[in-house]
Ligand code: ADP
C-alpha cells in the first residue's frame with residue numbers, strides 16, 4: 001500500500017493505455033471507433049483483441065474468464081470458465097478466442113425474466129459491451145478476467161439492466177445531436193450522458209450482525225426499539241472517522257482505484273454507523289458498472305475487517321435510511337456540458353431548451369421516474385420523513401426559477417440574477433463567490449449548477465434503471481422539439497424557439513417547486529397541482545404500462561411492449577417475494593427467539609416473587625408484580641399479532657396473479673408486520689438485557 005495512487009490506479013483494468021500498448025495500431029483504432037462513435041464491431045478484430053486481453057490477464061495471474069452481466073436481480077452475475085483447452089501429451093493450452101470474447105451462452109435460466117423466458121426454452125446470450133473496459137478480479141478464487149456484457153434472450157429481448165441502458169444512450173445521443181444541428185453545431189457528432197452516483201451505506205460489527213437473523217435474511221432489522229440516542233445531535237454527520245472505519249475506507253479505496261473506479265469523496269453520514277462514498281462521474285454505462293463494483297467491493301472488504309456493510313435502504317427504523325444520489329448531465333463529444341448555464345443563462349437559448357426538455361419529460365413521466373427509483377426497501381424511505389418525498393418535483397434554484405418565470409410571463413428572460421461575492425466578516429478569510437443558487441436537500445430532482453441530481457434512488461439499487469428512464473424520456477422530448485423546430489425556416493428559428501419555451505414552461509410549471517419537500521403543505525399543494533403521489537412501489541409499477549410509456553419506449557427502441565410487461569411482472573413478483581421472506585423471518589424470530597426469551601425472563605421474575613415471599617412474607621412485591629403483569633400482556637399481544645401475520649401471509653400464498661399478490665402483501669402483510677414489531681419492541685425496553693436474544697440498535701450502530 002506504500003505505492004503511489006498514480007502508479008497503481010487502474011492496474012486491474014484493460015484500459016486505454018494497455019490497449020494502445022498491446023493492440024496492433026489498426027485494431028486499436030477500429031476498437032476505439034466502435035467505443036466512441038458506436039460503430040459496429042468488426043468480428044475480425046475480436047480475435048486480435050481476445051488474444052491481447054488473454055495475455056494481459058494471464059500475466060496478472062488469471063486462470064478463468066467470465067462474462068460479467070447484470071440480470072434483473074439488480075446485482076451482477078458471473079460464471080467462470082478456465083482458459084484451458086486440451087493439448088498433446090495430456091497437457092493443456094490456455095486459449096481465448098474472439099468468439100468467446102464476444103458471445104457467451106450461460107444457461108442462466110434461473111434469473112427473473114417476467115415470463116420472457118420459460119425454463120424449457122432456456123437460451124440466453126451474453127454479448128461483449130466493448131464500451132466498458134474488461135478488468136481482472138482477485139479473490140479467493142484466484143484471478144478472474146471479467147468481461148462486461150449485455151444479457152438477452154434467444155429472441156433478443158433484454159433480460160438485464162445493461163441492454164436497455166445502452167439502447168437509451170443511443171436514443172439520447174441521436175436526439176441531442178439532432179437538435180444541436182438546429183443551433184448550427186455540425187461539429188457535434190456524438191452526445192453522451194454522465195452519471196455520478198453518491199453511495200450511502202452502513203457499517204456494523206460482523207459478530208453482532210451474525211446474531212441477527214433479520215439482517216442476514218432480509219438486509220434490514222425487522223425488530224428493534226428506538227435507542228436513547230439517534231442522530232439528533234448531528235455529531236456523526238461529517239464527524240471524524242473511527243479508526244476501524246478509517247482502515248476500512250483506506251482498503252476500500254485501494255481496491256476500487258485498482259479497478260479504475262474514481263472513488264473521490266468519503267465521509268460519515270447523518271445516522272450513526274452510516275457513511276458515504278462518491279466517485280467522480282463518468283459515462284453512464286461505465287458509471288453503472290463501477291457502482292456495481294463499488295457495492296460488491298464494499299461488502300467484500302467489510303468482511304476482511306470483521307465488519308458487515310449494509311446497503312439496504314432502511315436497515316434501522318427510527319434512523320436515517322440510505323439512498324443514492326444520481327447526478328446526471330449530457331455532454332457532447334466536443335466536451336461541452338449541455339446543462340451548463342454559462343454566464344448569462346437567460347440569453348442561452350440552447351441551454352434553456354435542454355432544461356425545458358428535462359422539465360417536460362419529468363412532468364410527463366413523473367410516476368415512471370418514481371417507479372425507476374423504487375424497490376421494496378425504498379418504500380420505507382420515499383414518503384417517510386428524512387428522504388425525498390414520493391412526489392416528484394424539480395428544484396431549479398433562484399436564478400433559473402426567475403428566468404423561467406420571466407419566460408412564462410413575457411416570452412423571454414431579459415435579465416438574470418448573478419453570482420455575488422460573500423461577506424464573511426473576517427478580513428483574513430479569502431473572498432469567495434457564492435453560487436447563483438443555494439441548495440435544497442428536500443427536493444427529489446434538483447438542478448445543481450450544471451447537472452440534475454435525482455435523489456430518490458435507493459442505496460442498494462442498480463443505477464441502470466433510473467438512467468435508462470431518464471435518458472429515454474428526455475430523448476423523446478428533444479425529439480418532439482426537433483420535429484417542431486425543423487419545420488421552421490432558419491430566419492424564424494429564434495422566434496419559434498422562444499414560443500416553444502414559453503408554451504412548454506407554462507404547461508409544465510407545476511412540476512417546479514423550490515420549497516420544503518418534506519412539509520405537509522407541499523403534499524397538499526402537490527395534490528392541488530395534480531402531481532402524482534405514489535406511496536409504494538406496487539402502485540408506481542403501473543406506470544411501466546401507461547400508453548405514453550409504451551409509446552415513448554417503443555418509439556426509441558429502448559423497451560418493446562413485451563419487455564415492459566415483463567419488467568412489471570418481475571417487479572410485482574420481486575415485491576411479493578421480498579415481503580414474504582421478511583414475514584417468514586419475523587415469524588421465525590418471534591417463535592424461536594423472542595417468545596422463549598421473554599418466557600424465561602417472566603419465569604425468573606415469577607420465581608423471584610415466590611422466593612421473596614417465602615423469605616419475607618410481608619415484603620412488597622409491587623415492582624415484580626407490575627413488571628410480570630406488563631410482560632404477560634405484551635407477550636399475549638405478541639402471540640396475537642404473530643397469528644394475524646401468519647394468517648395474512650397464508651392468504652397471500654394462494655394468490656396467482658402477480659400484481660394482485662403484490663397488492664395483497666402490501667395491503668395486508670406489511671401492516672401485520674408493523675403491528676407485530678410493536679409489542680416486541682416494547683418488550684425490548686423492559687426485559688432484562690441478559691435475556692434479550694439479539695443485539696439492540698444501540699449495540700449495533702454505536703459500537704462499531
Ligand atoms: P454534492 O452533491 O455533495 O454537491 P458534487 O457536486 O461534488 O457533490 O458531486 C456529487 C457527484 O456528482 C459526484 O459523483 C460528481 O462527480 C458528480 N458530478 C459532478 N458534476 C457532474 C456532471 N456534470 N454530470 C454528472 N455528474 C456530475
Ligand code: MG
Pocket residue numbers: 198325453
Ligand atoms: Mg449530492
